[in-house]
Amino acid sequence: MSMQxxxxxxxxxxxxxxxxxxxxxxxxxxxxxxxxxxxFNINLLALGLVATMLTMIQWWRDVVRESTFQGSHTMIAxxxxxxxxxxxxxxxxxxxxxxxxxxxHSSLAPSMEIGMNWPPNGIQAFNPxxxxxxxxxxxxxxxxxxxxxxxxxxxxxxxxxxxxxxxTILLGFYFTLLQAFEYLEAAFTISDSxxxxxxxxxxxxxxxxxxxxxxxxxxxxxxxxxxxFSSSHHLGxxxxxxxxxxxxxxxxxxxxxxxxxxx
Numbered sequence: 680m681s682m683q684x685x686x687x688x689x690x691x692x693x694x695x696x697x698x699x700x701x702x703x704x705x706x707x708x709x710x711x712x713x714x715x716x717x718x719f720n721i722n723l724l725a726l727g728l729v730a731t732m733l734t735m736i737q738w739w740r741d742v743v744r745e746s747t748f749q750g751s752h753t754m755i756a757x758x759x760x761x762x763x764x765x766x767x768x769x770x771x772x773x774x775x776x777x778x779x780x781x782x783x784h785s786s787l788a789p790s791m792e793i794g795m796n797w798p799p800n801g802i803q804a805f806n807p808x809x810x811x812x813x814x815x816x817x818x819x820x821x822x823x824x825x826x827x828x829x830x831x832x833x834x835x836x837x838x839x840x841x842x843x844x845x846x847t848i849l850l851g852f853y854f855t856l857l858q859a860f861e862y863l864e865a866a867f868t869i870s871d872s873x874x875x876x877x878x879x880x881x882x883x884x885x886x887x888x889x890x891x892x893x894x895x896x897x898x899x900x901x902x903x904x905x906x907x908f909s910s911s912h913h914l915g916x917x918x919x920x921x922x923x924x925x926x927x928x929x930x931x932x933x934x935x936x937x938x939x940x941x942x
Contacts, residue, residue, distance in 0.1 A: 688744070690756040697738035704730035710736040739898070746914070747907045757914050764918045768925050771888075775929050778881040779936065785873045786941055796939065798874050803866040804942030810861045811938040814854050815930065818889075821850035822927040825896070825920050837903065844900050847923070851893035858886050881937060885929055890925050895919040 708731055711724030746752040752760070786797045793799035805811060824847040831840035860877075869879040899916045902908060908916055 688753040688755045690751045690753065692745070692751075695738070695741065697734050697741070700730070701734045701738070701928060704734050707731075707938055735825050742909065743902065743915070746912075747902075752912075752914065757912075759915055764921060771925060775881070775884070775932075778877065778884070779932065781873075782877040782881060782937060782941065785877060793872050793874070799872045802871060802874050804874075805861065805865070805938060807934065807938040811934055814857050815934050816929050817850050817854045817857070818927050821847045821854070822924055824850065825923050829916065829920050832908060832913055832916060833910050840883075841900065841903055844896060844903065848893055848896050851889055851896065851923075852921060854889055855886065855893070858882070858889075878937060882933060885926070885933055888926050888929070891902075892919070892923050895922060 683795070704727055707723055707727030709727075711721070715721050715724050717942050785793075789795050789797045798804045824843045827849060828840045828843040831837070831843060867875045867878075869875050879928045899919045901906075902915060
């Protein structure tokens with residue numbers, strides 16, 4: 680529905696196939712995971728991944744069109760979208776809270792099955808002052824560069840915004856490469872007692888969030904190149920910056936408690 684026919688400042692979206700295709704894709708994805716775990720067959724999982732990615736790309740393409748070209752995102756609509764992003768980040772905080780709960784439950788009172796020690800007997804934990812410390816510096820630096828990009832955008836300095844955002848994306852990609860190298864060099868696996876399970880689940884999901892955040896920032900970078908943002912209308916970038924700061928904060932907790940204190 681184009682804005683010239685609206686008698687109110689709210690955005691009523693057009694009929695869209697993406698909610699139903701997203702639901703079907705998510706069902707294929709979860710069913711494919713079960714099939715992979717039990718039958719070692721990834722066909723349904725691969726189909727679910729492709730369908731989910733296609734749905735996400737086309738759904739977000741429509742949202743970009745509504746905000747950039749159709750003028751559907753009024754101030755009231757933007758306010759609602761901001762609250763939606765805030766509540767999403769709150770749900771992500773609770774998501775990681777469950778992993779920290781599991782970690783502290785196991786580490787503060789180690790059971791007899793793991794030798795009443797933490798880390799358990801036979802586990803060689805990572806040195807927190809090697810790759811984990813470097814990754815901490817990388818993410819903190821990326822938090823500074825994404826803030827630089829945000830302030831440059833608010834001041835209509837688009838060249839500096841693109842430059843600083845590009846640095847942020849490179850730092851996020853570098854973090855992912857270092858974490859992959861760390862996993863390859865690990866002396867334990869996800870099946871090595873509760874230590875391996877809590878370590879790889881917590882840091883692995885954080886790594887997934889870094890990949891998602893880097894992709895989010897890359898889309899914003901492409902939109903910035905195509906002049907989709909202005910100093911007063913850049914909610915997509917603002918949401919990406921909030922998400923990236925959330926990823927930074929979670930990593931600080933992971934580094935302090937799991938790498939340094941827990942290791």
